[in-house]
Amino acid sequence: MHIFILRRLLQLIPVLFGVTLVAFLIIQLVPGDVAQVMAGEAASEAQLEQMRENLGLNDPLVVQYGRFLGDLIMFDLGESVRTGQPVMDIIAPRFIITVELALWGMVVAVSVGLFFGILSATYRNTIRDYGTMTLAVVGLSMPNFWLGLLLIYWFSIQLGVLPTSGWGTWQQVIMPAITMGTAGAAVIARMTRSSMLEVIDQDYVRTARAKGVSERFVVYKHAFRNALIPVVTVIGLQFGYFLSGAVLTENVFAINGLGRLVVDAISQRDFPVVQGAVIVLAITFVFVNFLVDIAYRVLNKRIDLN
């Protein structure tokens, strides 16, 4: 097990390296003079030179990347070209909000997804199953930002019971959590269903019935515990998508998280901030996947019959 973890950790190194490289190179995609784009048309030549100097844009690319990487290891993501604040200081408080938002989204996705997935599997090929699975594919097809807008229209504008924006109070959490969690719930419900159906015909489920275990315990204890294993992977992956889904959800509900920061930084052409936020989100995603891999491995060890 330790060897497995170590090997997976070693495999992370090239990926993390690559992520930073991609994030670094993205600025190189900017057509024309980066300094000009960032400083705006009105900037004087002296101002541009100053900016190039500050960002080290005059050095060769390799040197720039080396410095970028060196700073990154010291948790230094550079400074915002707008405010001059260290990017790390801008990102940190907002990152926490985004993670909170993603976690609340997870709560919705996992509870709703598992519930409907199990329901669907237990009532396989009945109206409840078809209804649930139709709902799931619709949930999967809905842009989450549109769902957010509908929720605002209904609960804030029509009923006036929930605030349209902000983050902190429990009322402010409800709609963003639903917005974030719906698509995830749909994915988890579909996965849970197919995983349950695979498990429910297994010999050990029959054994449980033969012991006199009640149908409810057969489903929730014996079948579900085994069906959960592949679902864990999906849940982990969903967390990653929630980090990116936060970009849209935060935008709809005016939540000052990392996602909103990225979009604002893009419109202000504040590339160091964009770079920093993208790197932080990607690295978080990589580590979440790493943890999911380990969890899957631990859970799966017992299953592995050979």
Next chain:
Amino acid sequence: MASNEQTPVLEVKGLQTSFFTPDGEVKAVDGVDFSVNSNETLGIVGESGSGKSITSLSVMRLIQHPGKIVGGTIELSGEDLLKKSKQQFAKYRGNRLSMIFQEPMTSLNPVFTVGSQIAEAVRIHKKLDKKAAWQEAVNMLKLVGIPAPEDRAKRYPHELSGGMRQRVMIAIALSCDPELLIADEPTTALDVTIQAQILELIKELQEKSGMAVLMITHDLGVIAETADKVVVMYAGEVVEQADVKTLFKRPLHPYTQGLMNAIPRHDIDLDELEMIPGTVPTPQNMPSGCRFAERCPYARDLCVEKHPELATPSNNVDEGITTGQTRCWIYTDEWDGPNPTKGVATNQ
């Protein structure tokens, strides 16, 4: 033969189990009768597709959708099990009657320790607390001959060998002292040496508790070793029924004779080993006459046209020989001429 007048532990009459597929009803078990007394082992033998496993699952009421028991009665010590509600029957299952399965590798839940899987059955039926149930589980492991039971109880199924797992299955099945144990091919998946040990264990535990055993197998060797009475099934029907000595001395039905010849014997060269050609007819196109006629070397027009009944032979039986019942025209008065099977297949 002391068992004639007592109430049988299990009495199955006219059992019919069908599967309702999109292509129509498939009769997997079609009117099966048998009974088992306490301290007795009834072997049910047949090829795959004969309906023997469906019969055993029907007794446990473990037939899953789209299958359904459509007729007959199943009585446990005189109580009709098919009349019980689901909840009532769950109290019997694993308690008064229990079952072990063919695949010990997959029949235990991989995510729970074996001890907790035994204790679960104990807790459901005996209303013991967690600790007492665990102790009971350890005792059961000891009873089924697992060394270091305290330690093994904490292991997961994948940490045990196939033989050990089947012992655990037996421990689960017997943890509540059932009146009836159904063993569905309990040794098929195991090594030969382990097979003998498991059969020995079941026998030994039966002697201790006096339970009735239903031994489902395709292997007449297992029958010879364990059974008191035998039911031979073919295509969802009983084709022959006798006590074990009678059956082996004088198998009546050509199908039984074929099965006998299929047993590998040390005195016969393997090349001469006779198998029954052909396969069990599929329930979708069941012949209207004798279901074995297609594969039977002695079949006549009569056999193809009319369906024989299970009956005691009235024709073509040697004087002074005890026989069971069979479902074959040869042994009825409608068959004229001598018994073509005579001297063909006996297993002295």
Next chain:
Amino acid sequence: MGSTVNQSPGKAEIAAPESRFKGLMKQLIRNKSSLFGGIILIFFLLIALSTVLSQWIPGWNFSLMTHSPTSTDVLNRFAPPSADHWFGTDQNGRDIYSRIIFGTHLTIWIGTSAVLIGAVFGIFFGLLAGYYGKIWDTIIMRAADILLAFPGILLALAIVSALGASMNNVIIALSIYNIPVFARIVRGSVLEVKNIEYVEAIRALGARDGKIIFQHILPNVSSPIIVQASLQIATTILSAAGLSFLGVGVQPPLPEWGAMLNDGRSYMWDNPHLTIFPGIAIVLLVLAFNMLGDGLRDALDPRSKK
């Protein structure tokens, strides 16, 4: 119990292409999910076709639009749905129905072209990695890991932010996002197919790699590619709409549905029809691709469950 002869699922089955196609169509029509998805999709495709043909063929007007999608009418702003303006008008008095009709071909174009480009590159890299293995495999799969480390629309967002917001840049960004998805699937399928007997036999007979790949491997990995393409178009349309909603995608006045939602959200308080109709259009189109993809998977992948 029944020891049926085990056919290796789906492989080695080489039916005549025509009967295979017919069989597939039959299955798709019998499957309620794909039938429904297919019907909606054909409906949208016809709308798109009508718009495109009307632009190409001068003097002919097949268009389903009742008004010009871009002409403003300041006297008739925020008109509610009526006989003249079926879905009402927007903040500039433009007919929302006509804008949605016109936007259909944009959305379908973005979704299919980004998936097509992504698939072509993905198949190429996947074949390279799967068929030639060794160093190719390591490099390509590591690169795919890196690109997939950016969750959801994050990578596309970063690329578009650098390239600048425009429809073509959205297509480029989403194509890049799709490449690793296809590369992984193709590689996996190639590895599965490569070692089955008939391919080995043909190889032993000295057939050229190109011949093996095009005549024997590609046809056998086509099923997962087709299934994934359908599902991926759905995801890509959602991502494109998300980018436009954030203001970094297709730019106004082009009536892309996501951009229309971005326009409408500011007026949602009094005029919800600006946000409701474009959202429904997105849901329906994405739903169509998702359901078709589900149906294709049921029909083409023997391992998937009903």
